[in-house]
Amino acid sequence: MFSLTAKDILIGTRNVRISAMHSLFNSSSIVCSFRQENVNLSHMAVTDPHIAVCNTGLGNVTVYNASGDEMFPIGAGQLERPWGVFILNEGYVLVTDQRTGRLYKYRLEADAQPTWVCDNLTWPSGICVDGGGNILVTSNKAKIIHVISSEGE
Numbered sequence: 001m002f003s004l005t006a007k008d009i010l011i012g013t014r015n016v017r018i019s020a021m022h023s024l025f026n027s028s029s030i031v032c033s034f035r036q037e038n039v040n041l042s043h044m045a046v047t048d049p050h051i052a053v054c055n056t057g058l059g060n061v062t063v064y065n066a067s068g069d070e071m072f073p074i075g076a077g078q079l080e081r082p083w084g085v086f087i088l089n090e091g092y093v094l095v096t097d098q099r100t101g102r103l104y105k106y107r108l109e110a111d112a113q114p115t116w117v118c119d120n121l122t123w124p125s126g127i128c129v130d131g132g133g134n135i136l137v138t139s140n141k142a143k144i145i146h147v148i149s150s151e152g153e
Contacts, residue, residue: 072110084127096124
């Protein structure tokens with residue numbers, strides 16, 4: 001793992017290409033709309049056929065199908081303040097936890113345990129993956145971007 005400062009990004013010392021996410025919505029109309037009660041939602045990731053939503057109030061990532069039906073939670077009892085989420089094509093989900101300073105990789109299935117955990121991140125928030133498979137995690141408080149290998153190093 002290494003980190004980039006905002007200055008590095010601005011002067012272009014590292015060229016980072018962000019991969020595009022596949023959109024579940026392939027038309028101009030909204031496919032579904034669903035209201036969730038008594039939760040604090042932060043960020044979400046959408047692929048076909050999953051919608052993963054960070055539930056900061058419940059400390060998990062809730063996975064829904066394209067119709068808005070809840071399928072299962074991920075990270076219950078392990079996550080304290082999940083903030084960023086990214087669904088990988090291989091059937092995994094990446095989750096940043098702001099309170100613990102960790103990045104988790106879970107299998108996209110019910111009762112999943114982390115396949116790996118990357119520690120010592122400073123207030124991790126946003127997350128994406130570049131074309132080479134590197135994971136980029138923003139840290140608002142530290143004003144850096146962590147670049148982490150696909151193996152969590």
